[in-house]
Amino acid sequence: MSDSKMEPAVGRKSFAAVAIxxxxxxxEWIKTKLGGYTTLNLKSSSADLVTEVDKGAETMIRNLIMTHFPDHSFLGEEGVEPGPEASASALRAVLEEEYVWIVDPIDGTTNFVHGFPYFCVSIALAYKGEVILGVVYDPMRDELFIAEKDKGAYVHGKRMQVSRDATLRESLVATGFPPSQDVALPLNMRQLEAVVPKVRNVRSNGSAALHMAYVAAGRLSAYWEVGLNAWDIAAGYLLIHESGGRVTGLKGEPYHLGVRNVAATNGRIHDELLQVLQSAEQAEGPGPGSGSDVRFQV
Incomplete structure (x- = not known):
C-alpha cells in the first residue's frame, strides 16, 4: 500500500498522533477513577466485569478518533454483547471496512476494580483486515508502547526488542485465566500444568494487552491465553511483530483478527511452547473452545 494510504493527515493529525x-x-482519566467507580456489572461471568469507567473511556476514545476520522469504523469491547458468538458477529460486521479502530478501553477491568495497578488502554487500527498501528498505554506507570507497520515498536522513545531466551527452561512466561470458566478455563488449567515444569516461572497479571507489550519489550519471553477477542490482542500483536517476535494461534496458524486462542513469544521459543500447549490439549481431546478461530465460534 502507498504511504498516503498508510499515513494520511486529517486536520494535520496522523493515525499515530490520534491514537497516542x-x-x-x-x-489519565481512568487513573483518576481508580477506587472511585460507582457501578459494577457482570458480563459473561463473575470474572467478566464492566464499570461506568470502561464505558466512559470507550466513549471518550471513540469521540476523539471520530473527530479526525469520521469515515472510519470502530470496534470497541463495550459496544459488543458478552460471549464469543457476539464477538464473532461484531468482528464480521467490520472486517470488510477499509479502516477499523479496535479498542479495549480498560484491558484489566478486574484489576482496576480491585485497585490492582496493572491495566491499560489498548488501541489498534486495521487497514483492510491488517493491523497497521498498535498503542498500549499503562496509565499507572505512564508507559506508552507503540508500533507502526514496518516502522518498529517503541516504549519511552526507545526501540523495543524481544528477549533472547533460547529455551523455555530459561524463560519467564505469562498466561491469563479466561472468564469462560466452564469452557476455556479447563483447557487453560491443563496447559498451565504442562507449562509450569518447563519454564523458569509463570506470571498471570490480568491484562492480555500489557502481557503482550511486555513480550515485545523483552520483559517476558512468552504469553499465551485462550478465549480472547480482537480488542485484547490486535495492538499487542503488532508490538510483538515489530519487535522481532512471533504471534500465532495455538495450532501455529498465522495471526489474524479472528484468532481467539493466542501464543505470543520472542520467536526463539515459539515452536517449543506450541508443542507443550498442544500436548496438553491432546491429552484430554480437543473439547469445546479449543478452536482458535472466530469462524468456528458461530
Missing amino acids: NSASKAG
Whole structure:
C-alpha cells in the first residue's frame, strides 16, 4: 500500500498522533477513577466485569478518533454483547471496512476494580483486515508502547526488542485465566500444568494487552491465553511483530483478527511452547473452545 494510504493527515493529525492522544487522555482519566467507580456489572461471568469507567473511556476514545476520522469504523469491547458468538458477529460486521479502530478501553477491568495497578488502554487500527498501528498505554506507570507497520515498536522513545531466551527452561512466561470458566478455563488449567515444569516461572497479571507489550519489550519471553477477542490482542500483536517476535494461534496458524486462542513469544521459543500447549490439549481431546478461530465460534 502507498504511504498516503498508510499515513494520511486529517486536520494535520496522523493515525499515530490520534491514537497516542486518545490513549493518553483516556488513561489519565481512568487513573483518576481508580477506587472511585460507582457501578459494577457482570458480563459473561463473575470474572467478566464492566464499570461506568470502561464505558466512559470507550466513549471518550471513540469521540476523539471520530473527530479526525469520521469515515472510519470502530470496534470497541463495550459496544459488543458478552460471549464469543457476539464477538464473532461484531468482528464480521467490520472486517470488510477499509479502516477499523479496535479498542479495549480498560484491558484489566478486574484489576482496576480491585485497585490492582496493572491495566491499560489498548488501541489498534486495521487497514483492510491488517493491523497497521498498535498503542498500549499503562496509565499507572505512564508507559506508552507503540508500533507502526514496518516502522518498529517503541516504549519511552526507545526501540523495543524481544528477549533472547533460547529455551523455555530459561524463560519467564505469562498466561491469563479466561472468564469462560466452564469452557476455556479447563483447557487453560491443563496447559498451565504442562507449562509450569518447563519454564523458569509463570506470571498471570490480568491484562492480555500489557502481557503482550511486555513480550515485545523483552520483559517476558512468552504469553499465551485462550478465549480472547480482537480488542485484547490486535495492538499487542503488532508490538510483538515489530519487535522481532512471533504471534500465532495455538495450532501455529498465522495471526489474524479472528484468532481467539493466542501464543505470543520472542520467536526463539515459539515452536517449543506450541508443542507443550498442544500436548496438553491432546491429552484430554480437543473439547469445546479449543478452536482458535472466530469462524468456528458461530
